[in-house]
Amino acid sequence: MSPETKRILLIIGGGIAAYKCLELIRRAREAGFSVRVVMTKAAAQFVTPLSVGALSNERVFTNLFDLDDEREIGHIRLARDTNLVVVAPATADLMSKMAGGHADDLASAVLLATDKPVLAAPAMNPRMWMHPATRRNHALLQADGIHFVGPESGEMAESGEAGIGRMAEPMTILTAIQSLVGSTQRRRESLPLKGHHILVTSGPTHEPIDPVRYIANRSSGKQGNAIAAAAAKLGARVTLVTGPTSLADPSNVTTVHVETAEQMLTAVRRARDADVAIFAAAVADWRVVNASGQKIKKDGKQDAPSLDLVENPDILKTVAHEKPGARPLLVIGFAAETQNVIEHAKKKRKTKGCDWIVANDVSPRTGIMGGDRNKVHLITADGVDTWPEMDKSEVAHRLLERIVDHLAANTGKA
Ligand code: C5P
Numbered sequence: 001m002s003p004e005t006k007r008i009l010l011i012i013g014g015g016i017a018a019y020k021c022l023e024l025i026r027r028a029r030e031a032g033f034s035v036r037v038v039m040t041k042a043a044a045q046f047v048t049p050l051s052v053g054a055l056s057n058e059r060v061f062t063n064l065f066d067l068d069d070e071r072e073i074g075h076i077r078l079a080r081d082t083n084l085v086v087v088a089p090a091t092a093d094l095m096s097k098m099a100g101g102h103a104d105d106l107a108s109a110v111l112l113a114t115d116k117p118v119l120a121a122p123a124m125n126p127r128m129w130m131h132p133a134t135r136r137n138h139a140l141l142q143a144d145g146i147h148f149v150g151p152e153s154g155e156m157a158e159s160g161e162a163g164i165g166r167m168a169e170p171m172t173i174l175t176a177i178q179s180l181v182g183s184t185q186r187r188r189e190s191l192p193l194k195g196h197h198i199l200v201t202s203g204p205t206h207e208p209i210d211p212v213r214y215i216a217n218r219s220s221g222k223q224g225n226a227i228a229a230a231a232a233k234l235g236a237r238v239t240l241v242t243g244p245t246s247l248a249d250p251s252n253v254t255t256v257h258v259e260t261a262e263q264m265l266t267a268v269r270r271a272r273d274a275d276v277a278i279f280a281a282a283v284a285d286w287r288v289v290n291a292s293g294q295k296i297k298k299d300g301k302q303d304a305p306s307l308d309l310v311e312n313p314d315i316l317k318t319v320a321h322e323k324p325g326a327r328p329l330l331v332i333g334f335a336a337e338t339q340n341v342i343e344h345a346k347k348k349r350k351t352k353g354c355d356w357i358v359a360n361d362v363s364p365r366t367g368i369m370g371g372d373r374n375k376v377h378l379i380t381a382d383g384v385d386t387w388p389e390m391d392k393s394e395v396a397h398r399l400l401e402r403i404v405d406h407l408a409a410n411t412g413k414a
């Protein structure tokens with residue numbers, strides 16, 4: 001290990017989210033960290049030390065009373081010979097042990113013995129997270145200086161359960177790791193979008209029929225919001241223009257709420273100094289020309305009212321066709337298709353005039369529209385890159401990684 005390499009000691013707790021640690025190890029190593037792993041006994045019920053060892057390329061430690069370990073590398077050395085201790089998943093039980101200062105197994109002993117910063121990524125059932133005991137432990141650990149990433153809200157592994165308690169995605173944990181222990185160079189790299197302005201559109205639009213009715217679509221805004229949140233975490237100034245959704249505004253993002261496509265275009269024009277524009281909104285293609293100022297009544301005598309539709313402005317196309325200088329350096333569109341996804345998306349990239357298209361299949365069977373996961377193809381002038389299915393927050397991180405690379409290559413600024 002070169003003296004420059006930063007070491008993470010990853011403590012894997014016994015929860016269903018433990019499987020995400022395999023991806024975390026892989027991503028952390030790709031980012032240049034060396035990863036040494038301690039697993040609790042319960043963790044080994046969810047992932048095997050063998051697969052963890054294969055990914056970390058190091059011996060995996062599980063037992064406090066392994067005399068060989070104590071001779072070769074005791075728990076005190078394990079605890080100190082690192083730049084950061086990461087606990088993922090930090091289960092309710094592990095948090096309780098940390099808060100109480102227990103040391104009855106290797107994981108808790110290391111956590112008590114360490115003098116290095118500790119980052120915890122909690123994961124548990126929402127009721128366990130909200131339980132007064134966990135609330136107390138969380139507050140105690142925060143007061144002790146433990147850093148936290150997540151938990152996030154969403155569906156749980158248990159069917160029908162939802163709420164706060166999902167472990168943060170591996171890329172989100174990695175970003176937190178980088179901001180805690182990057183070398184000077186890495187610290188700068190952890191905010192690679194500093195100085196850039198990124199515009200994101202998200203959600204559906206609502207096109208009024210009368211004051212109480214509107215035309216809408218099933219877009220949840222999750223993918224666009226995740227992109228805005230991820231861009232802000234990488235240091236960008238972010239403007240999110242969103243149609244109506246049930247999502248909370250992301251942190252450190254200027255969020256502009258609009259209803260109609262025309263309002264969205266106006267808000268997008270106001271953010272014209274953006275150097276990257278990502279159009280994830282599902283904008284209604286048409287609006288009603290003869291929208292009524294009053295609620296349309298059914299009086300039993302008249303025929304059903306007919307709606308005259310007119311095409312909405314194409315926001316993506318408008319921005320992508322701005323003159324050089326007024327046009328963002330990188331314009332990215334989305335293509336939600338239900339058949340011949342790649343073929344349609346390739347055509348769309350040309351007709352819209354954008355640089356990249358993120359294409360996905362939104363047939364109802366995929367569950368993508370409104371769901372938490374996504375499977376996309378990134379279409380650029382160089383070809384098609386098909387990504388595996390992953391959480392929308394991970395799609396966001398991957399897309400931003402590509403954007404960072406593109407800006408670095410084309411502006412020398414990132
Ligand atoms: O034409 P289609 O709706 O399939 O195009 C999808 C892409 O174009 C998305 O990026 C969407 O945000 C953008 N779009 C837009 N304004 C419209 C229609 C689509 O910005 N009126």
